[in-house]
Amino acid sequence: MIYFDNSATTKVLPEVLDTYNKVSEQIWGNPSSLHNFGEQAFNLLEQSRKQIAGLLNVHPDEIYFTSGGTEGDNWVIKGTAIEKREFGKHLITTSVEHAAVRNSFEQLKQLGYEVTYLPVDNEGRISIADLKAAIRPDTTLVSIMAVNNEIGTIQPIQEAAELLKNYPKIHFHVDAVQGLGKGIQDQIFNDRTDFAAFSGHKFHAPRGTGFIYGRRGRRIAPLMNGGGQEKNQRSGTENLPGIAAMAKAIRLVLEKEPSAVETERQIKQLIMDHISKFDKVTIFSKNDDTFAPHILCFAIKGVRGETIVHAFEKQGIYISTTSACSSKDHAESGTLNAMQVPDDIATSAVRISLGDHNTLDEAKQFVKVFDTLYEEFDKLS
Amino acid sequence: MHYTEIMVRYGELSTKGKNKKDFIKQLGKNVRAVLHPFPKLEVKAQRDRLHVALNGEDDKQVIETLKGVFGIENFYPSVQLDKDMDVIKQTALEMVKEQYHDGATFKINTRRQDKHFEYDTNQINNMLGDYILENVDGITVDVKNPDISIRVEIRMNGAFLSSEKIHGAGGLPVGTGGRATMMLSGGIDSPVATYLAMKRGVKIDMIHFYSPPYTGEQALNKAKQLTAVLGKYSGNIQFIQVPFTEIQETIKEKVPEGYLMTIQRRMMLRIAAQITKNRHCDGVFTGEALGQVASQTLESMMAINDVTTMPVLRPLVSMDKTEIIKISEKIHTYDLSILPFEDCCTIFTPPAPKTRPNLEKSRKFEQYIDVEGLMKKAIDNIEITNIKPGEEFLNQNQDVFAELL
Numbered sequence: 001m002i003y004f005d006n007s008a009t010t011k012v013l014p015e016v017l018d019t020y021n022k023v024s025e026q027i028w029g030n031p032s033s034l035h036n037f038g039e040q041a042f043n044l045l046e047q048s049r050k051q052i053a054g055l056l057n058v059h060p061d062e063i064y065f066t067s068g069g070t071e072g073d074n075w076v077i078k079g080t081a082i083e084k085r086e087f088g089k090h091l092i093t094t095s096v097e098h099a100a101v102r103n104s105f106e107q108l109k110q111l112g113y114e115v116t117y118l119p120v121d122n123e124g125r126i127s128i129a130d131l132k133a134a135i136r137p138d139t140t141l142v143s144i145m146a147v148n149n150e151i152g153t154i155q156p157i158q159e160a161a162e163l164l165k166n167y168p169k170i171h172f173h174v175d176a177v178q179g180l181g182k183g184i185q186d187q188i189f190n191d192r193t194d195f196a197a198f199s200g201h202k203f204h205a206p207r208g209t210g211f212i213y214g215r216r217g218r219r220i221a222p223l224m225n226g227g228g229q230e231k232n233q234r235s236g237t238e239n240l241p242g243i244a245a246m247a248k249a250i251r252l253v254l255e256k257e258p259s260a261v262e263t264e265r266q267i268k269q270l271i272m273d274h275i276s277k278f279d280k281v282t283i284f285s286k287n288d289d290t291f292a293p294h295i296l297c298f299a300i301k302g303v304r305g306e307t308i309v310h311a312f313e314k315q316g317i318y319i320s321t322t323s324a325c326s327s328k329d330h331a332e333s334g335t336l337n338a339m340q341v342p343d344d345i346a347t348s349a350v351r352i353s354l355g356d357h358n359t360l361d362e363a364k365q366f367v368k369v370f371d372t373l374y375e376e377f378d379k380l381s
Numbered sequence: 382m383h384y385t386e387i388m389v390r391y392g393e394l395s396t397k398g399k400n401k402k403d404f405i406k407q408l409g410k411n412v413r414a415v416l417h418p419f420p421k422l423e424v425k426a427q428r429d430r431l432h433v434a435l436n437g438e439d440d441k442q443v444i445e446t447l448k449g450v451f452g453i454e455n456f457y458p459s460v461q462l463d464k465d466m467d468v469i470k471q472t473a474l475e476m477v478k479e480q481y482h483d484g485a486t487f488k489i490n491t492r493r494q495d496k497h498f499e500y501d502t503n504q505i506n507n508m509l510g511d512y513i514l515e516n517v518d519g520i521t522v523d524v525k526n527p528d529i530s531i532r533v534e535i536r537m538n539g540a541f542l543s544s545e546k547i548h549g550a551g552g553l554p555v556g557t558g559g560r561a562t563m564m565l566s567g568g569i570d571s572p573v574a575t576y577l578a579m580k581r582g583v584k585i586d587m588i589h590f591y592s593p594p595y596t597g598e599q600a601l602n603k604a605k606q607l608t609a610v611l612g613k614y615s616g617n618i619q620f621i622q623v624p625f626t627e628i629q630e631t632i633k634e635k636v637p638e639g640y641l642m643t644i645q646r647r648m649m650l651r652i653a654a655q656i657t658k659n660r661h662c663d664g665v666f667t668g669e670a671l672g673q674v675a676s677q678t679l680e681s682m683m684a685i686n687d688v689t690t691m692p693v694l695r696p697l698v699s700m701d702k703t704e705i706i707k708i709s710e711k712i713h714t715y716d717l718s719i720l721p722f723e724d725c726c727t728i729f730t731p732p733a734p735k736t737r738p739n740l741e742k743s744r745k746f747e748q749y750i751d752v753e754g755l756m757k758k759a760i761d762n763i764e765i766t767n768i769k770p771g772e773e774f775l776n777q778n779q780d781v782f783a784e785l786l
Contacts, residue, residue: 019786022785023785034597036598036599043775043776043779043782044782044785047776047779047782047786048786051786244785244786247786248785248786251786
């Protein structure tokens with residue numbers, strides 16, 4: 001089996017699972033309990049937080065654990081809207097965000113907030129001029145994804161940060177779910193980013209884990225009210241096995257990061273070089289530093305995305321239509337639509353997303369399979 | 382710049398006449414103790430200064446550690462080089478460039494122990510001065526008040542270059558000022574008082590009263606953790622824990638409410654003084670500051686101090702709380718001190734303790750309890766732990782956790 005769908009989810013690493021199991025079996029106390037069994041859990045929780053903060057070069061008190069990327073995005077967006085409602089009800093995001101972001105904004109729209117969706121160019125990237133033009137005195141939030149989950153575009157986070165330095169009251173949120181371990185931490189954690197959301201299962205940690213970064217001094221309203229965990233910002237008994245496992249996964253992923261990024265780039269290049277020779281293929285991603293190393297999106301004209309996915313699946317290769325989260329609604333790609341790609345091509349798009357365990361041999365096998373499948377598709381259309 | 386050696390200059394102790402030898406010996410011992418985590422380095426305490434040869438140990442960490450040692454006025458990290466003028470020139474230039482800013486002045490200060498070296502002091506000064514003037518644009522010489530000062534020492538075993546002067550903690554080497562005990566509660570004040578006592582060369586033994594089950598294991602561990610932090614300024618510290626539950630319960634039962642606190646304190650001091658005597662120490666330090674709480678008024682101090690003739694020393698007596706907090710942050714005890722664990726001073730506090738207890742009444746009420754018997758029982762049951770600098774008590778699972786993470 002060749003797994004090229006790492007943006008959908010990743011395999012939990014054995015070492016990470018080992019931590020999960022050990023903590024579940026041995027350190028199952030409640031970190032809030034007064035007795036030393038609970039205290040032990042508390043210590044592990046804080047040590048995990050410290051480790052993650054250390055790896056990302058931020059302060060431990062800037063890390064808040066969540067249940068994943070969707071919660072993180074929901075929390076920062078709605079939490080900002082609630083916290084800052086007296087200062088304005090205008091919010092800015094892009095037209096190519098993940099559904100967790102987009103639908104959070106849609107809900108706020110129903111509640112009377114105004115949302116500006118920034119357009120993108122033919123590479124799926126927003127322009128800073130558009131962002132600047134969209135900012136109003138009553139804008140309270142700008143939310144931009146670091147890496148587009150469908151075609152891999154890296155958004156101009158640093159340039160946006162520079163611009164937003166002139167608007168110090170606006171919260172700047174980065175959806176960084178696709179961005180960890182891809183060589184762009186420096187861009188995500190610039191000196192203007194206020195919040196960033198991460199999801200554990202995208203980097204070999206178990207499902208149901210994640211965290212947000214929240215800059216010191218920036219406040220958002222909690223969405224989870226209750227027992228006062230996470231400094232009263234996110235209540236609910238901490239998922240300690242998951243959190244410890246995630247802390248380990250981040251360490252392992254970041255240790256491998258430089259070589260992984262390089263390999264992913266090579267694999268992507270090999271596949272791109274090969275498939276670009278075919279007439280009916282349109283490639284939407286690039287392989288330079290304006291695109292994430294792990295995502296490659298392309299279309300084969302005249303063949304529906306699902307057909308391509310299932311054809312590869314029969315050969316033991318797992319890829320996806322543009323986003324696993326929306327691929328079951330048969331909706332065409334939001335990102336490609338925003339890029340104004342014609343519908344007939346957008347519906348033929350598929351996504352390869354690489355992980356740090358993929359190899360060049362797998363890429364070679366992929367192109368072999370591609371050749372045979374392309375011949376069959378050619379006959380069909 | 383990667384330093385290979387650190388030259389330490391003694392503080393006040395240079396003036397201490399015939400005790401000097403003991404001071405130097407003690408400082409050498411203290412420096413060796415705090416640098417214990419760096420096995421490769423060598424410490425040599427000489428008459429006029431102390432040398433630390435790093436032998437490849439991390440210079441930054443060693444410098445940080447030395448900053449906390451009392452008895453050090455200042456120290457100079459230096460680089461050991463071959464006695465080759467070209468190498469010396471290059472390194473001197475590098476050092477100047479690292480610190481150079483527009484309009485800066487410099488000075489070369491050479492000492493030559495090795496009289497067989499081919500150049501004499503003045504020649505070396507001139508050669509290096511010329512070389513730097515030629516290679517750094519805009520720099521000028523100022524021998525009286527230079528911004529950058531490069532020290533060159535030509536010794537038998539090599540040439541040593543240094544330029545950065547780092548201020549030490551000052552004070553006197555811990556151990557040269559005798560030995561005393563400290564009543565450590567775990568709050569903000571007592572660690573600061575300990576630090577100030579150590580600064581004047583006093584070797585401290587910690588006395589901590591604990592009252593299980595009213596106080597938890599965590600409160601005890603917190604006191605131990607504070608001791609481990611303070612150990613960085615003095616080396617190992619003996620931590621003496623005194624069981625206080627029975628005494629507190631008896632006092633609560635028999636003594637009128639307004640005098641609960643005064644009698645408790647009298648018992649604590651009495652026990653502390655006895656332990657101090659047993660251990661051949663010569664005084665009891667406390668973290669009391671005048672007027673801070675009910676037990677710290679002059680009248681209270683008089684009523685409490687009544688139980689002993691042992692000197693009770695209060696380094697914080699006239700300090701403001703803000704001044705105390707500032708020091709506690711500097712010595713890294715503040716964050717620990719504010720951890721919210723009950724200690725034996727905060728339980729059994731009466732709603733309205735007497736701020737002006739009467740001495741006669743204190744003595745009278747105390748007769749309601751068996752002072753001698755309770756004291757003996759507590760002292761017979763003390764537990765002593767030898768705490769090393771930097772030891773971990775609050776999170777003892779850290780290593781286990783490190784494997785998990």
